[in-house]
Amino acid sequence: MQTDYxxxxxxxxxxxxxxINFFELTDEDFKRLAALKSFGERWTQQITDGxxxxxxxxxxxxxxxxxxxxxxxxxxxxxxYFLRLFSGVYDLEYLRDRLRVGAAHERIGMPPKLYLGAYxxxxxxxxxxxxxxxxGNSDEVSKAIESIRKIIFFDMAIAFDTYIxxxxxxxxxxxAAIRELSTPVIKVHDRVLLLPIVGxxxxxxxxxxMETVLTQVVEQQAKVMILDIAGVPVxxxxxxxxxxxTTAAVKLLGSQAILTGISAAVARTVIQLGVELSNVPTxxxxxxxxxxxxxxVGKKITSTAKDDGKS
Amino acid sequence: xxxxxxxxxxxxxxxxxxxQLDLHDSVVDTFQNDVLEExxxxxSSGLIIDISALETVDSYVARILADTGKMxxxxxxxxxxxxxxxxVAATLVRMGYFMPGILTALSLQEGLELxxxxxxxxxGS
Numbered sequence: 001m002q003t004d005y006x007x008x009x010x011x012x013x014x015x016x017x018x019x020i021n022f023f024e025l026t027d028e029d030f031k032r033l034a035a036l037k038s039f040g041e042r043w044t045q046q047i048t049d050g051x052x053x054x055x056x057x058x059x060x061x062x063x064x065x066x067x068x069x070x071x072x073x074x075x076x077x078x079x080x081y082f083l084r085l086f087s088g089v090y091d092l093e094y095l096r097d098r099l100r101v102g103a104a105h106e107r108i109g110m111p112p113k114l115y116l117g118a119y120x121x122x123x124x125x126x127x128x129x130x131x132x133x134x135x136g137n138s139d140e141v142s143k144a145i146e147s148i149r150k151i152i153f154f155d156m157a158i159a160f161d162t163y164i165x166x167x168x169x170x171x172x173x174x175x176a177a178i179r180e181l182s183t184p185v186i187k188v189h190d191r192v193l194l195l196p197i198v199g200x201x202x203x204x205x206x207x208x209x210m211e212t213v214l215t216q217v218v219e220q221q222a223k224v225m226i227l228d229i230a231g232v233p234v235x236x237x238x239x240x241x242x243x244x245x246t247t248a249a250v251k252l253l254g255s256q257a258i259l260t261g262i263s264a265a266v267a268r269t270v271i272q273l274g275v276e277l278s279n280v281p282t283x284x285x286x287x288x289x290x291x292x293x294x295x296x297v298g299k300k301i302t303s304t305a306k307d308d309g310k311s
Numbered sequence: 312x313x314x315x316x317x318x319x320x321x322x323x324x325x326x327x328x329x330x331q332l333d334l335h336d337s338v339v340d341t342f343q344n345d346v347l348e349e350x351x352x353x354x355s356s357g358l359i360i361d362i363s364a365l366e367t368v369d370s371y372v373a374r375i376l377a378d379t380g381k382m383x384x385x386x387x388x389x390x391x392x393x394x395x396x397x398x399v400a401a402t403l404v405r406m407g408y409f410m411p412g413i414l415t416a417l418s419l420q421e422g423l424e425l426x427x428x429x430x431x432x433x434x435g436s
Contacts, residue, residue: 210404214397221417248409249400254393254416 005099006092008165011158016095023154025090029147034088036133036144041083043129048078050125051118061114085151098155102162112163119156123149183212191223192293194286196261198231206242213246217255224293225250228286230261240275247280256296258282260289317342319349325357325426326350326388327419331364339375346379350388357426358383361419363394370406377410389429390414393422 005011052075055061065071081101084094105115127145134140182205186194193216197209217225227246232239247257259282262270267284270277283289291301316338320327326349328342346358360376362368368376380390391414403410416422 210401211397214400218397218417223417245404249397249404252392252395252400252403252410252415253397254391254395254418254421 003103003166003169005103005162005165006096008169009099009158009161011092011095011099013092016090016092019154019157020090023150023157025150025154029150030088030090032144032147033086033151036148037083037086037088039130039133040086042133043126044079044082047082047122047125047129048075051078051122054121055114055118058114061110061118064108064110085148085155090151090154095158098158099162101155102159103166105159106163106166112160115159116156119152123152179208183209185212185216187220188226188290189294189297189299191221191297192226192290193217193220193222193224194226194228194290196228196231196286200234201232201239201242203238203242206239206246209242210246210249214249214253217250217253222255223297224256224258226258226260226286226289226293228261228289229259229266230263230286232261232266235266235269237273237275240270240273240277244275244277244280251279256281258289258293260284260286317345319345321349321353321355322423324355324430325359325423326353326355327359327361329361329364333365333367334372336371339372343375343379343382347382347386350383350386355388356430358388358390359419359422359426360390360392361394361422362392362399363396363419365399366396368395368399368403370403370408373403373408373410377413380413384412389426391416391422391425393417393419 009015052065052071056065056071065074084097087094123145126148127141130141130144131138134144182199183195186196188194195209195213199205201209213225213227216222227243229235229243235243243259247259250257257280259277259280262282262284281289281292283292294300316332317328317330320329326346328346330342332338334342349355350358358380360379362376376392380392383390392410393416395415414425416425
């Protein structure tokens, strides 16, 4: 689904007006820009070609246009973009169009530095041709270039907002994914659950672990909840405290927590730090923890047939 | 039968108290008295307090419940608290209230089973 940046960026009529005011775009500017329509039509192809000459010369920007067909397509779009600068109408529909441009740059992964750098060339190309257009009347040229600068900066602001909004959106999505992946509760057996904890445990994560563990214990009516901390790089007092709280809460629900994955290093630090873990059954290996858990639910792992090949 | 707002039922050797409404301080005090009197009268070996209807349990209520369990223990009755909600458990441990020495079970069914197991097992196990 296409992201509605108009909504995310809250681009409504009031916002549009506020931007127009801040960029000091006046009716005079609009009239001047509209009057340059013929200028735009006359030079658009040359200016676009000049712009892409810069883009194709630089290895960083060239990669975005791998073949002739792509290049031609974006040039056509660039021409349309250019002509719209001189439409004289800068309504919400115009904003929507500019948003699409920004979103397209973001989508292909064009970094803002290239986008900005190309704009610099763009302005220079326009400037040169304005001299011709106004036959060297520098007063007219400077007025025109000022109006163009305003509308181009207006456009760039929207493009940058799109960049930022897109990045934020990606980040939010990743964070949600990480959150979800960080507490995968596994059903080992009937009424035996396992949560392997991998990575650092900060306060926020500890809270999330507690929430997930408790909810799952009640939902699945688990008799035993195994917490495997083999994947936690550092177990300090804070982490130990978080884990203790979780095991105590599991106990309050009427279930039993087992702590596994206690390495030699963790055992040493826990005792040296004076953390009291004796209320929780602990094991160094997960397999031992699973055996213990199965014992609690009245099950046992046994070998099947003898190792004689006749099963 | 107890006179307070929380009914205390006797099922075999076990007393069952189901707390249906959020506890005010005065209610919880009455409850404690009622339970202890009922134990004295009926000579029950087990007590189950079902708190599955409680959405919140403050530290005072938690302490009274734990104390009631200890008092019952002195009278030879084992207490099991059943059906605590995840949010309640999380809040209690965050307040540092771990309710040591109190037996818990996930559901009323499990609580009854736990009581039955204990009555079969020798004293002190």
